[in-house]
Amino acid sequence: MSNQPKFKRYIWELPVRWCHWVNMACIVILSVSGFFIGNPVSFGSSASDFTMGWIRFIHFTAAYLFAVSVMSRVIWSFIGNKYSSWREFFPLMTDAGRKKTVRMLRYYLLIDKEVPETVGHNPLATAAYVVLFGIYSVMILTGFALYAQHAPQGSMHKALGFMYVLFSDQGMRLAHHISMWFIFGFVINHIYSAWLMDIKEHGGEISSMFSGYKFTVKKEE
Amino acid sequence: MGKRLEGDGRGGVEQDLLRHDCSIGEILKQRGVSRRDFLRFCSAMTAAMALPASFAPRVAQALDQVKRPTLVWLEMQSCTGDTEALLRSANPTVAEIVLEILSVDYHETIMAAAGHQAEGALDKAIADFKGNYICVIEGSISTKDGGIYGTTGGKTHLERARQVCGGALATIAVGTCAAYGGIAAASPNPTGAVGVMEAVPGTTVINLPGCPVNADNLTATIVHYLVFGKIPALDSHGRPLFAYGKRIHDNCERRPHFDAGQYVEQWGDDGHRKGFCLYKMGCKGPATFHNCPSQRYNEKTSWPIAAGHPCAGCSEPHFWDTMSPMYKRLPNVPGFGIEQTADKIGLGLVVGAGAAFAVHGALNALRRDKEPNEDTREG
Numbered sequence: 001m002s003n004q005p006k007f008k009r010y011i012w013e014l015p016v017r018w019c020h021w022v023n024m025a026c027i028v029i030l031s032v033s034g035f036f037i038g039n040p041v042s043f044g045s046s047a048s049d050f051t052m053g054w055i056r057f058i059h060f061t062a063a064y065l066f067a068v069s070v071m072s073r074v075i076w077s078f079i080g081n082k083y084s085s086w087r088e089f090f091p092l093m094t095d096a097g098r099k100k101t102v103r104m105l106r107y108y109l110l111i112d113k114e115v116p117e118t119v120g121h122n123p124l125a126t127a128a129y130v131v132l133f134g135i136y137s138v139m140i141l142t143g144f145a146l147y148a149q150h151a152p153q154g155s156m157h158k159a160l161g162f163m164y165v166l167f168s169d170q171g172m173r174l175a176h177h178i179s180m181w182f183i184f185g186f187v188i189n190h191i192y193s194a195w196l197m198d199i200k201e202h203g204g205e206i207s208s209m210f211s212g213y214k215f216t217v218k219k220e221e
Numbered sequence: 222m223g224k225r226l227e228g229d230g231r232g233g234v235e236q237d238l239l240r241h242d243c244s245i246g247e248i249l250k251q252r253g254v255s256r257r258d259f260l261r262f263c264s265a266m267t268a269a270m271a272l273p274a275s276f277a278p279r280v281a282q283a284l285d286q287v288k289r290p291t292l293v294w295l296e297m298q299s300c301t302g303d304t305e306a307l308l309r310s311a312n313p314t315v316a317e318i319v320l321e322i323l324s325v326d327y328h329e330t331i332m333a334a335a336g337h338q339a340e341g342a343l344d345k346a347i348a349d350f351k352g353n354y355i356c357v358i359e360g361s362i363s364t365k366d367g368g369i370y371g372t373t374g375g376k377t378h379l380e381r382a383r384q385v386c387g388g389a390l391a392t393i394a395v396g397t398c399a400a401y402g403g404i405a406a407a408s409p410n411p412t413g414a415v416g417v418m419e420a421v422p423g424t425t426v427i428n429l430p431g432c433p434v435n436a437d438n439l440t441a442t443i444v445h446y447l448v449f450g451k452i453p454a455l456d457s458h459g460r461p462l463f464a465y466g467k468r469i470h471d472n473c474e475r476r477p478h479f480d481a482g483q484y485v486e487q488w489g490d491d492g493h494r495k496g497f498c499l500y501k502m503g504c505k506g507p508a509t510f511h512n513c514p515s516q517r518y519n520e521k522t523s524w525p526i527a528a529g530h531p532c533a534g535c536s537e538p539h540f541w542d543t544m545s546p547m548y549k550r551l552p553n554v555p556g557f558g559i560e561q562t563a564d565k566i567g568l569g570l571v572v573g574a575g576a577a578f579a580v581h582g583a584l585n586a587l588r589r590d591k592e593p594n595e596d597t598r599e600g
Contacts, residue, residue: 009600040482040484040500040501041482042484044478046481047477048481049483050480050481052482053480108581110584113590113591114591114592114597115590115591115592116597116599117598117600118600149468150471152466152467152468168543169509169537170534170543171543171552173550173551174552174563181564181567181568181571182567184567184570185571188571189574192581214600216600217598217600218598
């Protein structure tokens, strides 16, 4: 469809790409290890084995990595370029953002035919990422609150004291478990949308997450 | 004079008051409790309070000299299981010491007096020892419709709790009902049952939940007060840290099987007979703070997990509601009816999302897109 020459433009800086792929790897590791913690399989053949111990060790290590990665991305949204800025995540706050959102929504709902080509984030995607980061917060807080119970009255247990007021202990487990399914729902949406816009925009949507570059008709000012 | 409390003729209030002047050591000597039994008891209490063994002589010294505190025991909406747990201790010597340490001036279940005489004993005790007596409450307190669902001696439990707890040095809520409302407060809670802390706010309440309370923890709480002159350190639920400071899961004798990956898969299977971990059978040990694994029940005889049953989480707030279903790891998802597990709902969500995007993708493949023009193009 597009036969115009294109310029390459640097969109996703290194920390943005690293956070993206570290998050992805952590979600895969945490989901698999978390599944075995929730529904363990009797792998142990003797009481001297440590299979559940290792699964939990992997889960907790990945959890720390994930928490650091998510926090780094939040901090980067105040440091990085305009495409990574926190402003991108609240498109409904500005007039231009609202217009862009409406166009994108009309395209997604098969009403408009004109492809709304975006350079940085798709406004519908960033709105979804805000919800996703909310789910990440629930995951990180419930996860560390459950983890901290091995050392009651310790510093982590005290710092997360408000969690034990907000949730019952089992309620925390349920929230932690069901949030994993919400993330799966997001992942399906995310992979599909990236694939769809890669096809429709011809801007290198998927490869941009590896290289950082997208391809645009207009030259960068 | 009889050895057991029941044989003491509890109606004789005057006789009891005289004995307040004697120290615990003197009373035990009068009652023929041997020094060896007394020291064994002190060691057991030191261990229950999670203190090093070197504290045992200090406990013994303090108990030798201290005067007996007056104690009144009120029954609210309860099954009397906590009283049973205290009275039916397997080792009579320790049980005797427990009862002799306390001057139990009023206890509805075991006192000989009845009617106005009994109520007179309570009134006298709380008037004579105002600000200095310990109140033990067993059972939940009904608050709905003015608290009329639970009355004793013509007064509602709420009124009695306010009257007695208000003048007490401290109130010890024994059992899960007194601590958090227990089974009476379970949904739908028809009597508006609550625990003592909620019913009588502003008073000093120590919660000793459990179904029933472990009598050793009750005695240790009182001994802690007698030895150190203050109530023990409490957690955010008002429970003494020495007894509720660690998770059952972290001190469980079956923990090696959990870490190894050896689980009971169904009742009576090979793993169950070999004593494997009960995690998959819905054990709430990972969510429950109590010293059951080390203190056990009935003079350290046994406790649920040792007997092959998963922990029900009985010492946690509102466990009837929050810890159910008893034999499953996770609660049911609220609003989705019974038997809808998080995994079923999550799988439905994922399949639904997958199907929706497959349809969207198919529709997109069929449509003809339009290139954006110079004005609408962003980049």
